[in-house]
Amino acid sequence: MMGYYRRYCERRADARAVGTNGKRWIRTWINVFRTETEARVPQDEAQLAQLICEGEFSCVGKSHSYNGVQVVPSVTAMMMREGGLTTLAYDPASETVRVGASVSVRDLKVYLRDEHRRGLYNAGNYMEQSVIGALATGTHGFGPRAVMADAIVELTFLDGSGQRVTLKRGDPEFAYVALSFGTIAPIVELVLETKPLESYVSVSSMSRLSKLDELKQGALAVNWAVMPYTNPEDPVIMLHALAECDQAGAIATHPKASGGSGKFAAWFLRRYYKLDRFLPKLRRPMQRIIDWLDLKQSERVITDPDDLDYLYDPQPGLKENRAPSITRGLFSTTYTGYNLAFFVPLEKAPAVVKFIIREADGLRDLGFFLKGIISVREMPGEAGPHFAANAERPMAAIDLFADPRDYAWLERIQRLVMHYEPDTRPHFGKSALGPEFCKTLDTAHLAELMRIHRRYYPQGQLMFSERVRAMLDVGRPVAGVPAADAGLA
């Protein structure tokens, strides 16, 4: 009770602090990493240029990353999302949009839709983040052009003396800086490719992992969520496939739910999602009932071209304005749990998921439960930025969710996956970052990123997260990091 009250007071204090300069708490989403530090809200680029020359600084977008990549103790935090860098300008000739560092993904999508009938190639499933923060961490959706940063054609950042530097796609340093997780900052403007608004055929199916290949056929974009406490040999999955409207017939489906068992299942699932959030111990028996029901059913929807979140919620309008449904239930975990994610080669995803199911089940007696789903977003094709998840080959994004107190178990699972699948790559806003990722990110690429960093910030005043510094083996922990304060490092 006291804990809830304390958290309520913290939230109110954080809300009051938005837009203000001075000592403030910077907290990650779900509050697992935090620090109290000086914050500055830049009103325009000239003021930002002046502020970054005053001493050590870091950049914060909306502070929605889970893994603390935006939390740097003891240095002045530039609160980019709260500032006045609100450029939004569409160029019909190149079909690109110029966007400033204070603009949110929602503002950008609404502007493109309402004023130019255009949209983004891809997006994450939440829209309050700053566009630049999201792109800097490799935020992605699924399907073609899955990593948002792959759509950047030009970007402008301020160097250590506050001067503008503009890089264009094709410039030698561009592919490093376009996805650089806070090591090149502040990025003040980006230019992004856009696409026309269009409808898709969206098929949501409840099925089994063994049916994955069959149900994927003919789809343009695919994501699937696995219920981890169903049959570990062939778990229940909920699959979401998108196809071009003229390809609708090519997508495989199960018959639509009908009759008593279908209705009972829908009734049961609605209650399941409510209980699942609060009673983790019931999760396994309830998922076993779902397993026993052995449902195979599909729903087909034509998405509304104006729908901003069609990738995650195919019904028209925004999911946040609607009561929970089967498809919405898939993703509600994001709002209630700690989310750790990483990327594995696409063809390995089913085996990795089965491995995680077994590992997690073995930890049950220690009180650890994954939240209701493991989410898998398929990322075909290859992206341009060197540190994009699918820079080298098609990948699958695996998202795990657990109660915040259990987040360390997620780190353990990540480490085990990395051990058995060495090509695992990090999500810069959600993975537990560390030196183990250097090989898969290519040590030569990382060294080049650090060379670019030193070239533009020779004064050394741009600071980035201790976990990223440890990963890149640069500098020492700063004051405020316990290892430094304790004299350990």
Ligand SMILES: Cc1cc2nc3c(=O)[nH]c(=O)nc-3n(C[C@H](O)[C@H](O)[C@H](O)COP(=O)(O)OP(=O)(O)OC[C@H]3O[C@@H](n4cnc5c(N)ncnc54)[C@H](O)[C@@H]3O)c2cc1C
């Ligand atoms: C509810 C929720 C849903 C999510 N869904 C998805 C999803 O579907 N897919 C996905 O891939 N991720 C998802 N994420 C992760 C999220 O998109 C990223 O963590 C993203 O970085 C958050 O953006 P932000 O503005 O909050 O950035 P922050 O967390 O504030 O910062 C992230 C990084 O960007 C840097 N940065 C910020 N602004 C600038 C700037 N102007 N110049 C240079 N560097 C800068 C920071 O230094 C830091 O390194 C989700 C997160 C939440 C909370």
